[in-house]
Amino acid sequence: MPADIAKYYEILEELSSKNVDLVAVSKVRTVEDILALYNEGQRDFGENYVQELDEKQQLLPHDIRWHFIGHLQTNKVKYIAPYAYLVHGVDTLKLLKEISKQAAKNKRSIKCLLQIHVAQEQSKFGLNEEELDEIIDELKSNPLNFKNILVCGLMGMATNTGDTDQVRKEFRYLKHLYDQYKHIDTQCCHFSVLSMGMSDDYRLAVEEGSTMVRIGSLLFGRRI
Numbered sequence: 001m002p003a004d005i006a007k008y009y010e011i012l013e014e015l016s017s018k019n020v021d022l023v024a025v026s027k028v029r030t031v032e033d034i035l036a037l038y039n040e041g042q043r044d045f046g047e048n049y050v051q052e053l054d055e056k057q058q059l060l061p062h063d064i065r066w067h068f069i070g071h072l073q074t075n076k077v078k079y080i081a082p083y084a085y086l087v088h089g090v091d092t093l094k095l096l097k098e099i100s101k102q103a104a105k106n107k108r109s110i111k112c113l114l115q116i117h118v119a120q121e122q123s124k125f126g127l128n129e130e131e132l133d134e135i136i137d138e139l140k141s142n143p144l145n146f147k148n149i150l151v152c153g154l155m156g157m158a159t160n161t162g163d164t165d166q167v168r169k170e171f172r173y174l175k176h177l178y179d180q181y182k183h184i185d186t187q188c189c190h191f192s193v194l195s196m197g198m199s200d201d202y203r204l205a206v207e208e209g210s211t212m213v214r215i216g217s218l219l220f221g222r223r224i
């Protein structure tokens, strides 16, 4: 299915009135579908798989800001380090260090979000409150290990359920954590992004304080 341009403008208008950024999630979509949105002015696109992203990045305009929103393995950081704009799903110190190292090799800096586990599903990745605390402490006490990254906020995925009270509770908890750390202002850690909300729950996420939503199906149709 081609990109739904009318829907794109509808969502964009809704979000811009609330100062929320839109990442168009383009996993499994074709280069042509991505270009259709690019030609309307969209620059932020999100991908989940390193190889797929790498192939698309080579074929598409270089002013696209590529968001890596999947689970990134340490040994694959090197492939996306030359161009990744924002890595959403970081949940270990080891991964943060590797991103900084690979960014340095490319003489650039890469922005990262720490992923928090809020959903009830076992399968979703992410940190709990205690682990988040440990990582933030490490960023504060050993900034030299993280010279080429900027940790600029948190990311989370709510439970995949029709129970809106549950979803709202999870987003509210993410916002609460975000607020706890947003005063930190060091070289490698300064919060300005709270990435939460997807096609089915972005309105709830925005109501609860999201600054960045990641939307795929609403723009490009259901994935098969």
Ligand SMILES: *Cc1c(COP(=O)(O)O)cnc(C)c1O
Pocket: 025, 027, 048, 069, 070, 157, 198, 199, 200, 214, 215, 216, 217, 218
């Ligand atoms: C696929 C994906 C999305 C987009 O999901 P839709 O329901 O298609 O909007 C958002 N975030 C992450 C992390 C994803 O993997």
